[in-house]
Amino acid sequence: MESYQAIISGLGLTGGLLANLLGACGMKVAVIERDAKFLGRSCTMTADYEAQRAFHMAGLAGPIEAEFYPHPGTEYLGGGGKFIKALSCKSDPFSLCWRPSFILHQPTLEGILRNGLNRFKNVHVFLGESVKRFAQDGDEVVVTTQHPNHGQRLFRGQYLLGCDGASSAVRRGMKSSLDDLGLDEWWVAVDAYVRTDARLPERCVRYCYPGRPGAYIVGPGHIRRWEMKIMPYEDPDQFNDSKYTRRILTNFVDTNLIDVLQTKAHRIRGLVAKRWRSGRVFLLGGAACQMPPFLGEESCSGFQDAFNFAWKLNSVILGGADSSVLDTYAKERRPQACAAVESAKCLSLVVGELDGNIALQRDELLVAGVKAVAQPLVLQPMGSRLRAGLIARGVGDYKRAAGALFPQPWVETSGGKKRLDDVVRWGFYVVSLDEELAQIAACEFAGVPVLADSKVVLVGASVAVREQILCVSGRNLDLKSWFDAFGVRIAIVRPDGFAYGAANTSRQLRALIKSLLLALSRTNGTAIHPL
Structure with a gap:
């Protein structure tokens, strides 16, 4: 029985990204996928700049960026087709060096993630295997799988990571129940190729029609998606009839202009697992949370799970950090x-209102709200902010910035223009506007094995003041705005781009570093392994 540092159950979007991240760290990984063949579901999906940042750290941003379609913005139409409001997309420069929102063809993305695993001899993929049960003790997890032709197989690993979706066998094995956040609707999605002579909206559209709520999503190339709410008087099985589906679809498009690829009725829930960890077993993606797709957060949440967990597992297995770091996941x-589910649920209630009188009042309120705003509304991903976990605690300047998402601008280095993530790679890092504070951070980090490889970046200097300090120059307006917003001069940033904390004085900085060491360190730790 071969041993692995991590066993991943599920090779969908979340499991695929997680396997690439751990593979890039150098971990020995087994990926167990119940489907023997790549199904390649035809559909569009939305992702954001945090997802692309994770793809970048996995070494896949290039091929993914070549395939995505910039989000064109969204229009909202009320009863009778009346225009309510529009959301435009932010233009360059982007605070994380990536577009805030973009649209992808899901099978293409899944193919890129799967092909990416071919880079790693340390990642072994087992297709057609289903997790049947697992047992764990203080040192390892033993997983039993079932293959239809080859029978049962045993896998031994340090950790089991359940990325096996809504019907997760890992979650069942953990006996983790689901919290219902109060949404239960049926919608039908129709993916189609649009013929070249079709004239359709350039932007995505939310049809807030009380008689039939729906949505139109612009995908890459000629791929488009329509989503329609299944009404209380309908049975989801009715949409198995292509004639019935086409008749309903005529509310939104001339069906003579499209070639339908697939139609799928799906139940939309807001469900979150009570427990995401049981000893050496963890839940990620759809196994941990099932959310409405309305804000594009369904897949993005899984990507954030993967990135958050990957760097922490890397720091524990290869970096000498204490295993309690995994509790913060x-x-x-x-x-x-939970916050993403609540936001998506609110949008569902707005778009999916079926009472004509209430919908009319909604339209009037939304129109009035748009008129009250002087500037055009800009489409932005949900703001990320950590309120608990592996962030600085206490009072003072460093607490105020703790948990905020740190910007990733383009910076000018001695090696040319680079993204900040390429300069610091995957360890904790420091960004400072103050030379003295940067030198203190470099000295403190150099003497601690668990942080010895962490980078210190000094903004605005052209000549290195210490060998360990990377000097960057350029306009860096996003960096300046971030520091000004929190009134600080130096920040310690986690590998996933969230600020651990920030400081203004040498005393605050030393206290901040001490608190980080207490959270990470254990005896005989070594430096966190960079990607």
């Missing part, structure tokens, strides 16, 4: 997932 991600 659920403390951070579960509240964020």
